[in-house]
Amino acid sequence: PGSEELRPEAEAACPVARRRSTPGRKRWQELLALALAGQVGARGVWLGPPLNLFAYSQISSLVRRAALTQNDNHCNYEKTHNFKVHTFRGPHWCEYCANFMWGLIAQGVRCSGLKSEGLYRVSGFTEHIEDVKMAFDRDGEKADISAHIYPDINIITGALKLYFRDLPIPVITYDTYAKFIDAAKISNPDERLEAVHEVLMLLPPAHYETLRYLMIHLKKVTLNEKENFMNAENLGIVFGPTLMRPPEESTLATLNDMRYQKLIVQILIENEDVLF
Structure with missing residues (x-):
């Protein structure tokens, strides 16, 4: 709803920021109600029956977007990150823009290193962790676990946890x-x-x-x-x-x-x- 306008001060604070005309509370409540019925998509297109698998993500994302449009400082992050291109397996939902990340490879970026959110708590993909295990079994200290081979830090942390769990x-x-x-x-x-x-x-x-x-x-x-x-x-x-x-x-x-x-x-x- 409304036309898009890029404001210089917003762009300076956050290069990807786009200010949209703020919808009234009644408007985003209507959107939320429609989402609950599975009747709203991008640009208000009728989607038919709801997709149960992603219903919760759609609802929470709409609420998040509505809140962000009313917050002038939402791009002023204090956190510093080390972002690297990442390939997500399967349809991945972006909680910020409330859309899917499209493409077969390199759909987005993820933080890599000690500052990665949920480090050691978030699990990497099992098959990739098994690849790391096999690499060490095969090559020992010469196993290549560098970032260009395994860009997702959770694969490496998962392999370390697996090693400790498998000790006799x-x-x-x-x-x-x-x-x-x-x-x-x-x-x-x-x-x-x-x-x-x-x-x-x-x-x-x-x-x-x-x-x-x-x-x-x-x-x-x-x-x-x-x-x-x-x-x-x-x-x-x-x-x-x-x-x-x-x-x-x-x-x-x-x-x-x-x-x-x-x-x-x-x-x-x-x-x-x-x-x-």
């Missing part, structure tokens, strides 16, 4: 598992930290050094929390079950221990400089 003996060994869980249950923070340090000393040298190196890296991830939204607690949720598993296969024990697994990894990350 976890990084936090079966022998020390119960001691770590007991340490996590201590209520006094100082006593708990001391107990964790004592159990760390029981790990075999290779396990200790691997854990130390990983915690140094994860601490760097948390330093970019404002961009990637991954603090020590969130990383603990991801890496707790990955780094430590109970000696006996017990679903109930695993569920009961999950919060303590998370807490142990969180403590290791937050106190990396003290514990190691």
Whole structure:
């Protein structure tokens, strides 16, 4: 609705910004109502029956676009990114412009590196992760995992998590598992930290050094929390079950221990400089 007009000050603040004449509240509410009925598409074209698979995305995107048109500063982002061209598999919905990204390859860009949102939480495609695993099995240290081969950082993080999950003996060994869980249950923070340090000393040298190196890296991830939204607690949720598993296969024990697994990894990350 309305004609498009590019304003110089808006273009300076955000090169891709286009100011549209702001529709009244009644207008975008009508659009939302039509979307709920599956009757609106690009430029108001009748689409027939709703596409259930994307209905929620369409509705949320319309609301988002309506809110953005009423916010003059929506292009003033504080986050810095390292964007790289990315090929999305299957129809990918853009939450900003409320349209599909068309094309077979290189449909859009994604942030790559420590500032990637949801780093280690977001999963890469399984077949690509398996490719990385096979590359290491085949080529060892010569495996090429550079950005031009695997532009999606989530593939590399997924391969790392898979490596830890597949270890026959976890990084936090079966022998020390119960001691770590007991340490996590201590209520006094100082006593708990001391107990964790004592159990760390029981790990075999290779396990200790691997854990130390990983915690140094994860601490760097948390330093970019404002961009990637991954603090020590969130990383603990991801890496707790990955780094430590109970000696006996017990679903109930695993569920009961999950919060303590998370807490142990969180403590290791937050106190990396003290514990190691």
